[in-house]
Amino acid sequence: MRAHLLLPCPVLLALLIAPVAQAGDAFSDLLTQGKASLDLRYRYEHVDQDNALANANAQTLRTRVGLHSGSWYGLSALIEVDNVSRLGDPDFNDSRNGRAGYALVADPDGSEVNQALLRYDTALGHVVVGRQRIELDNQRFVGGVAWRQNEQTYDGVLGRFEPLDGLSLTYAYLANINTPFGPDGQHGYPTNPADIEGHSHLFNLAYAWRPELKLAAYSYLLGLDNLAVAPTAAPGSQSSRTTGLRLSGALQSVGYTLEYARQRDYAGNPLSLNGHYFLGELSYQQGGYLLKAGHEVLSGGDGPGNRAFQTPLATKHLFQGWADLFLITPAEGIRDSYLGGSLPLLGGSLQAWYHHFRADEGGDRYGTELDVAYARAIPVVKNLSAMAKYARYDADAFGVDTDKFWLQLQYRY
Template sequence: MKTEWIIAAALLATLPAIADETVPKQPDTLLDAIKTGQPMTSFRLRYEDVSQDGLGPANTSAANNDLQDGKGTTLRSLIGWQTAPFHNFSFAAQLIDVSKFQDDYNDSTNGTLINGVSNQPDKVKYAKIVDPDYTGVNQLYLDWTGIKNTRLRIGRQQVNLDNVRFVGDIGFRQAMQAFDGESLLNKSLPDTQIFLAHFNRVRQITTVLRDDGSLNIANVKYSISPTESVVGYAYLSSFEDLGHGRSWFGNAAT
């Protein structure tokens, strides 16, 4: 049986996943575009306590196979800015840092060097909390909105589709997933949202950067009412060894 306790405090000043398509008057200069942009900044301090029976390291006896309780205190810092549109272009950059203050837990790296981050081998005796320490680029993209009700985005970006069961940033974890590639959002048709994307890299919640495949997305959503909608989608992936709905598809990645 697995029991988790999570206490989180957040100071948020973030952009919505999909920006409002109502475009204000564009700034006259690039400097004005920077000044009138929006922050992509948040700080989240979290304590997590996990108790889990069994599933201890393979070299332990059955009588002593329980994992030690995982206890972790981490701070996630997101610092970024997105400029206002200038000649239909806007630029966004966001850095991420996940710092451990208490690391009595298995962060899933298990002594393996991953993107410059390594956990101590003895941490495998603790219950798993997938929050490795990490510093890097969380988002870095260029938006073009030269066609009405359309947004083309190129670069590293977060994506959350529908109920994030299949495609999402897994924001529950401190180091969220991010996708590298191109996406197109169109809202020209009444009550209809069309999202197309091609991604050739993904940074997973373990901070592993996967570039051994690609993901192509087609998602069409028609809103019947403010609370009901119909969605048709195709998610075509050539990545290997990705558990359905787990490794970078939104849900079940705790």
């Protein structure tokens, strides 16, 4: 983890002078009230694409060990280490192993410090310094990419100021981003380096006024110096300033979300950006049953190169289909109309989603996708859960027909 000089901001100063929310009895509480954690996640992933690549069959095990300290006058610490290991033959391209003849399963082998942080809690919020997990709103713009075996974490400082019930102001300064493609392979990977270098600032204001209305306003200034929008594009071509407003809420069982954002170039991006984002969503939830329909737009861009609206720090697997065909927005943009939901079944949860993809500019039909998953706890072993998951993308004017299937076991202690 790199060391950087972090400039204070008003939010951080307010937190540092605020009264302590909870004080430990003694310095020894840091150790005596600490606890260890263990997370084991085995996954089998199969990828079959209608192209010249051989089918991928990947078996990986993610082992995560953590040590959480107790609290002493609001101060606590966390260290967490991950190891991702391949099991069996390397019949897949993990983006680093040189198996370019196979379909991609982006879970490279390696060990890395996932989190290493100091946290200070007060009555008005908290400050976190070090390598940490950051998830803002629904993770459409900033998330942890927890689906991949190597999680995305951030080196920097985050402060959250909560002066009133339901109101929070978050600021984060990012000096480095540890991507799911790490820990190895920094140079020669313009679209997926192990670490994204640069200086970024995240501002997020959220106010849960009442269940019928929750508001989030944000501005994310991303200086991503070594991240390119395409293998042949210039470094920094995903640096951007994204500013938006998100409204959500629920009227009894009916929920809604409306969101709009604008994106401009930032931090010396050689491409001139002027993109927009729109999301409209309606849902119905009763007990364990959920039905949801939505429409999401990431605009295309004018001019040479790919100037479409991008979300480089998002947890992208949550959006636009589990087959992950649109991790980088195409130059013509994308319109995603989707319908799906979940229901309880046999002690677990079954969910299914259907997506219809079109270009934002020109209206070309990219393709459709069907996603289905079933997950449940294993009753005979405490803290053990299992999941089966399937994605089928039928290509039209973008990509190729793609089938993906996963089996997963996860144990948490």
